[in-house]
Amino acid sequence: MSLFDSYKMRLRRKRRILRCLRRRRELKPASNNTSAIRRDDILLMSVVRNEKIRLPYFLEYYRKLGIDHFLFIDNDSDDGSFEFLKEQADVSVWRTTTSYKCASYGLDWSNYLLRKYAHGHWVLSVDPDEFFIYPFCDTRPICALTDWLDGSAVRSFGTMLIDMYPEGPVDAETYREGQDPFEIARWFDPGNYTITKNPDYKNLWIQGGARARVFFRDKPSKAPALNKIPLVKWDRRYVYVSSTHSLLPRGLNQVYDEWGGEKASGSLLHAKLIDTLGDKAREELKRGQHYGGSGEYEVYAKQLEDKPIFWCEWSEAYINWRQLEILGLMSKGNWA
Amino acid sequence: MSGLGIVMLVHTSLDRAEQVARHWTAAGCPVVIHVDRKVPGAEYARCVASCSDNPRIAFSDRHQCDWGGWGIVAASQTASELMLERFPETRHVFLSSGACLPLRPVQELIDYLADRPRVDFIESATTSDVSWTIGGLDHERFTLRFPFSWRKQRGLFDAYVKLQRAVGFRRKIPDGLVPHMGSQWWCLTRQTLSAILQDPKRKQYDSYFRHVWIPDESYFQTLARLYSTHIESRSLTLSKFDYQGRPHIFYDDHLQLLRRSDCFVARKIWPRAERLYQAFLTDQASAMKPAEPNPGKIDRVFSKAVERRTRGRDGLYMQSRFPRHGSENGLTSSPYSVFQGFSELFEDFEDWLAAATGTRVHGHLFGPERAEFAKGETITNGALSDCALLRDYNPTAFLSNLIWNTRGERQCFQFSPRDTQDINWFLARDKNAQISVITGAWAIPLFRSNLNFSDIRSEAARLQQIETKQLEVLTSVWTKARMRSWSLADFIEAPMEPLQAILDEIGAHQASHLTEAPTMVDLSGFGKFLQNLKNQGMHPYLMGDFPSDDVFGHQTKPYRKPYLVQ
Numbered sequence: 001m002s003l004f005d006s007y008k009m010r011l012r013r014k015r016r017i018l019r020c021l022r023r024r025r026e027l028k029p030a031s032n033n034t035s036a037i038r039r040d041d042i043l044l045m046s047v048v049r050n051e052k053i054r055l056p057y058f059l060e061y062y063r064k065l066g067i068d069h070f071l072f073i074d075n076d077s078d079d080g081s082f083e084f085l086k087e088q089a090d091v092s093v094w095r096t097t098t099s100y101k102c103a104s105y106g107l108d109w110s111n112y113l114l115r116k117y118a119h120g121h122w123v124l125s126v127d128p129d130e131f132f133i134y135p136f137c138d139t140r141p142i143c144a145l146t147d148w149l150d151g152s153a154v155r156s157f158g159t160m161l162i163d164m165y166p167e168g169p170v171d172a173e174t175y176r177e178g179q180d181p182f183e184i185a186r187w188f189d190p191g192n193y194t195i196t197k198n199p200d201y202k203n204l205w206i207q208g209g210a211r212a213r214v215f216f217r218d219k220p221s222k223a224p225a226l227n228k229i230p231l232v233k234w235d236r237r238y239v240y241v242s243s244t245h246s247l248l249p250r251g252l253n254q255v256y257d258e259w260g261g262e263k264a265s266g267s268l269l270h271a272k273l274i275d276t277l278g279d280k281a282r283e284e285l286k287r288g289q290h291y292g293g294s295g296e297y298e299v300y301a302k303q304l305e306d307k308p309i310f311w312c313e314w315s316e317a318y319i320n321w322r323q324l325e326i327l328g329l330m331s332k333g334n335w336a
Numbered sequence: 337m338s339g340l341g342i343v344m345l346v347h348t349s350l351d352r353a354e355q356v357a358r359h360w361t362a363a364g365c366p367v368v369i370h371v372d373r374k375v376p377g378a379e380y381a382r383c384v385a386s387c388s389d390n391p392r393i394a395f396s397d398r399h400q401c402d403w404g405g406w407g408i409v410a411a412s413q414t415a416s417e418l419m420l421e422r423f424p425e426t427r428h429v430f431l432s433s434g435a436c437l438p439l440r441p442v443q444e445l446i447d448y449l450a451d452r453p454r455v456d457f458i459e460s461a462t463t464s465d466v467s468w469t470i471g472g473l474d475h476e477r478f479t480l481r482f483p484f485s486w487r488k489q490r491g492l493f494d495a496y497v498k499l500q501r502a503v504g505f506r507r508k509i510p511d512g513l514v515p516h517m518g519s520q521w522w523c524l525t526r527q528t529l530s531a532i533l534q535d536p537k538r539k540q541y542d543s544y545f546r547h548v549w550i551p552d553e554s555y556f557q558t559l560a561r562l563y564s565t566h567i568e569s570r571s572l573t574l575s576k577f578d579y580q581g582r583p584h585i586f587y588d589d590h591l592q593l594l595r596r597s598d599c600f601v602a603r604k605i606w607p608r609a610e611r612l613y614q615a616f617l618t619d620q621a622s623a624m625k626p627a628e629p630n631p632g633k634i635d636r637v638f639s640k641a642v643e644r645r646t647r648g649r650d651g652l653y654m655q656s657r658f659p660r661h662g663s664e665n666g667l668t669s670s671p672y673s674v675f676q677g678f679s680e681l682f683e684d685f686e687d688w689l690a691a692a693t694g695t696r697v698h699g700h701l702f703g704p705e706r707a708e709f710a711k712g713e714t715i716t717n718g719a720l721s722d723c724a725l726l727r728d729y730n731p732t733a734f735l736s737n738l739i740w741n742t743r744g745e746r747q748c749f750q751f752s753p754r755d756t757q758d759i760n761w762f763l764a765r766d767k768n769a770q771i772s773v774i775t776g777a778w779a780i781p782l783f784r785s786n787l788n789f790s791d792i793r794s795e796a797a798r799l800q801q802i803e804t805k806q807l808e809v810l811t812s813v814w815t816k817a818r819m820r821s822w823s824l825a826d827f828i829e830a831p832m833e834p835l836q837a838i839l840d841e842i843g844a845h846q847a848s849h850l851t852e853a854p855t856m857v858d859l860s861g862f863g864k865f866l867q868n869l870k871n872q873g874m875h876p877y878l879m880g881d882f883p884s885d886d887v888f889g890h891q892t893k894p895y896r897k898p899y900l901v902q
Contacts, residue, residue, distance in 0.1 A: 147585075194729065262648040265654070
């Protein structure tokens with residue numbers, strides 16, 4: 001690692017921080033309950049847009065996991081998400097009506113709030129359709145994990161996003177508000193993921209799974225990245241640089257072992273491939289606010305017309321974290 | 337009052353410490369608590385006040401305790417002195433921490449110690465006998481100086497150790513001391529402990545150990561050897577360490593494991609493990625018969641965790657395991673076989689191989705059109721697709737995924753110079769690969785094809801070039817695969833022996849000899865075909881020497897007896 005390289009990364013990080021500071025005025029606090037955050041509280045950060053239908057279960061899931069306080073950024077929802085979030089006592093919500101794309105796909109906003117409210121806290125940054133699974137999550141609350149990470153002097157915790165899908169066509173079954181989405185989308189691809197290392201930020205770049213297999217079989221290089229580092233003991237000097245795929249400083253991306261061993265890791269179950277996908281894809285396509293000119297959503301919108309079925313005879317039905325660990329999709333590492 | 341006194345070193349979760357202390361005192365054991373000086377005064381005062389109703393709980397003077405520092409020893413000394421002075425009936429002093437939890441009824445421990453009134457329980461081994469030292473320092477702990485923190489100033493720590501080694505610096509170990517190390521959690525008799533604390537040379541020993549690295553693992557362990565009449569070199573506290581020397585933590589889901597361990601005390605307990613505290617701090621029925629501690633099961637669980645963290649699962653690539661080139665411990669998870677030239681030479685080779693070995697036999701997994709999975713599947717284990725584009729996007733991941741997904745069932749596949757060649761280095765470097773190549777066999781389909789001869793000629797030249805390059809890779813000095821190759825001419829001379837050798841190595845389920853051989857394709861005219869290629873200016877050499885006068889006409893039935901007789 002050359003000095004020049006390190007310096008370049010430092011500049012990038014500083015630029016990110018400046019960006020997020022510059023955009024802080026775009027965020028209008030609507031319900032700021034952050035004064036209730038206690039010293040060791042575990043926080044959750046999420047940017048939402050028209051996700052009302054998903055929010056009740058999302059909050060229920062993460063409250064049960066042991067999240068103490070939620071930080072939401074509402075990007076111009078008009079479906080009642082904003083009003084719903086404002087009513088929750090353990091939620092602080094900011095609203096913005098400016099461009100998602102101009103704010104580095106929402107990162108500038110969340111980087112700013114993280115800097116301001118998450119310093120010294122463990123914070124989980126997830127989308128409303130991502131559900132965090134970690135070793136022993138059925139018997140130990142999330143603070144057991146963070147206590148252990150603290151004790152092991154680990155600052156960040158890696159996961160892989162697992163696309164979950166239903167047995168039939170994506171829109172065959174209607175998702176009801178408050179429902180566990182994995183009652184519908186309980187299947188996943190167990191063993192078709194590919195990994196390369198990103199030399200710039202030293203993070204792994206994972207692709208594959210159901211979306212690569214069905215949607216991107218003609219251009220696998222365009223398949224979405226599945227590597228995520230959602231859980232970080234935040235410091236105000238840290239920034240996310242590309243969704244939650246990578247952070248600066250780069251040491252935070254070293255969530256994997258390079259000498260043959262396994263570090264502890266988790267998974268994010270992705271409840272994207274349910275009947276809400278079609279509307280979402282059409283809406284996002286119209287707005288053109290997503291990464292790569294919303295190319296991803298363009299593919300979805302086009303392919304969804306053919307009513308694709310993700311399920312195949314080698315799909316696995318989700319049972320629990322132990323199953324994922326046996327399949328090699330996450331690891332207990334040194335935690336026992 | 338019992339003869340057992342508990343010294344408790346506490347630095348967090350004071351409420352839990354108090355809860356455990358009350359449990360000890362309820363059984364008649366006095367407790368001296370040492371609270372780390374780093375704990376804020378108010379919190380400390382609250383804890384003292386809350387314990388003030390209990391005459392058997394005392395608080396000792398506070399020291400600052402840092403990991404690996406002298407403070408922990410000083411704390412143990414001060415607290416032990418107070419214990420011996422304040423509670424004269426104490427016969428054994430048990431050193432524990434705030435995160436320790438008694439697993440068996442206290443009375444059982446009291447009885448156990450009462451039966452062994454002169455025994456000191458302290459793990460104490462010479463430096464040459466221990467394997468668990470951190471940072472590779474064992475004897476040097478006692479002969480170097482360590483002014484820098486190992487956890488916070490690792491660079492300086494290492495550099496200073498190196499410097500001292502380079503200049504040959506050595507501290508003198510005080511006369512009469514033989515360095516011993518062991519778990520810091522001990523249980524000593526009043527006699528031994530007071531002898532250590534009241535030793536006339538204590539000042540000298542203390543000033544020496546003050547600069548030893550991690551003195552809490554060596555101070556009492558070394559000095560006890562001077563005075564004890566009977567040392568049992570083991571700790572009564574169950575404590576497991578990870579590969580970095582950090583203690584493993586027990587949670588609610590360890591309840592059954594801890595119950596069955598029969599250990600007296602365990603650490604470290606997660607302060608919020610409500611169920612554990614509830615289960616072990618309420619009155620429990622004592623064991624049917626006095627049992628010796630038996631931490632075997634727990635040992636296995638935790639040593640597995642250490643192995644997973646340090647070695648991992650071979651052939652697995654995931655978000656938290658991505659070994660560097662050369663650190664893979666096996667590029668794939670289990671052995672598999674690659675056959676090149678066999679399906680060209682034999683009719684229905686794949687079916688024959690599957691029948692003969694009971695393995696999963698794929699076609700050309702790296703074929704240009706698609707991955708030819710066994711039985712014509714378009715998708716296989718792990719939802720691995722046969723789409724060539726997906727496969728070629730990352731061919732090594734494709735192969736390691738296939739082998740990982742089919743753990744427990746041996747995989748075989750065909751390969752040829754027509755296929756994607758990007759996998760060659762991976763195959764060569766993988767010790768799990770068993771590769772068998774009949775060189776030049778790619779010419780057989782050309783020979784049997786209906787192409788124009790000029791096309792055949794250029795295709796033959798192309799394939800020969802590819803195979804030559806491939807062979808260079810497969811026979812390089814870095815090759816770890818089990819690699820065999822024969823020229824086509826050599827192979828058809830005596831095909832059964834190599835086949836038998838390959839199958840034996842696969843460990844086919846039929847242990848007996850091959851009874852049925854695969855059928856070889858008709859090669860009459862092949863020699864002439866090669867001669868024609870030569871006449872057209874090409875130089876086919878990979879297939880070995882074939883006489884051009886077509887002796888194969890009558891050699892096409894090389895085994896009238898289609899089995900090997902030995």
